[in-house]
Amino acid sequence: MQQKFKKSYKFAIKTSLYITIFTTLLTSVFLFGFYKVNLLYLIVFFLVTYLFSFMVIQYRVERFIYKRVKKIYDDLTLLESTSITKGTITTDMQTLTEEIDRFARDKKIEIESLKVREQYRREFLGNVSHELKTPLFTVQGYILTLLDGAMDDENLREKYLERASKGIERLGYIVKDLDMITKLEVGDLSLNIEVFDIVELIKGVFEMFEMKAAKKKITLTFDRDYPNPIFVKADKERIQQVLANLIVNSIKYGQEKGTTELSVENLIKNKVIVRVTDNGEGIEKKHLSRLFERFYRVDKSGSRKEGGSGLGLSIVKHIIEAHNERIYVESDFGVGSEFSFTLEKAK
Template structure:
């Protein structure tokens, strides 16, 4: 690694001056007492000593510093410090200190980011393991019980087979959702953009979950009457998945005899915002930043009783972001929640 390095002659000049002054004084005293004292010889001696010491100190000391600074650059190059390898080697301590400080800050940020990712990876793997293990062990338990003799009882056989079927169904949901969210994250899932009426789509979803909502006496309604279609340009199937997921969540965590309300508002000239509002149990503010993480659950026991893969909201977020749109959440504990997302209006 070569390059022009910035030279500072102050140190060499001052040091040479000290050495020359000392030696010249010593030599003057010696000549005064033992030989004939002449200023010409003193001046020549002074200049010679000064130049000699200056060049020796300047180049030898700087070479000494350069070798050690180069070793620092080489060590940092092994750590892939792009900011240091781009420029020439410098022996200027102020510049070097600034570069090292910059490098240290960059590496500190990298280390902290890696720690966060590692913690997230451990949590994610633990959640995947737990989510797959629960239905798998349930299915295994029912099958082993049947093989141990319970299959001879017709009523028990049918009941256990139905429960095992539900466990397998849940495993299928988890694997399907994991596959989808992986494709969404790496960008392999292509969107089929089309123009459709969002009002009609929501009405179809209401019909789909009417019986599920009726079990908790929850009413699925629009905030107002929409006499005209609202045409949207998006992937109809994916937006249906988003709305279905949000409405199902509002039913799961909604109050008995509660309400799930849908509203569509004009945001700007070519955008609308769709709001899904309920008066359910709500979410504490501390959990909101992590709400769209994979497998994150506010109430782990309650959400597992309700079923699902634990990936729904994460998929919702990725689908909306795949459309280059935004999703928002507002919630107040024991009051209710509102999920909203933007969509592009068709011309």
């Protein structure tokens, strides 16, 4: 807030004028009725009365407003009282009203923002506890069963230990992904920027997941032939992680005998856009705005059956934003989805 309100004498000028005119007229009637008074005396009386009224009103109104405005700020804690004493509180009520209105609007926005954050915090803590609870209880159940006597059965022991190991592995994924997101948010995760061929990188990711895609008979393909390399400037390992997450999601939620298609297009002079398109189940519009939140799942039950930490898309978003780039999503429910992100083209 500004230190001083705009100086204004309008109220004092008008009020003093009204008082002076009334007093002078009343006095002139009385004096002319009983005494013959020179007009010059009336003019002097008018000026003296006006100046006296102006100074008294201006000073008293300033003090009157100052005391009450200071109390308002003290009570509402909108501004420290020490800062208001440095300024001059005048009769300019319009400036005062504008300042208080502005503070009221700011407070309302702040309260609404805090409510949204509190809601997000509750959901996040609930999601974290659920994601950690599931593998923990699974591991605990298998270990307790082994301790209760199943350890003597060699086949059962091996099967339960393998399942417990998978639960521990999932816990490791969740903790690792949470650690990565935290580092990305606070800027502690440094990026190793280099020049590489994005087409070659996509081919490598295709090879990583071709067996996973084959289980659902999903075809991993480019939209066209790319005979020439397309060089971009980014962190190769992190962009590989982005592509891996997006392709795994397209396989996970893709339909049997479906297609996951990758394309690389020139966006502007120094940018390319990478698109990952599938013809899977798609996403309803109500979920799109929250899709990149940590642990947010479109299908609360089905998605957990598919596994994963629930942090994949959030990591993707943070990695892309760490490159100062943008990520987009478009989807038609029942038709398919397209995730796309921009990268800087190497010169």
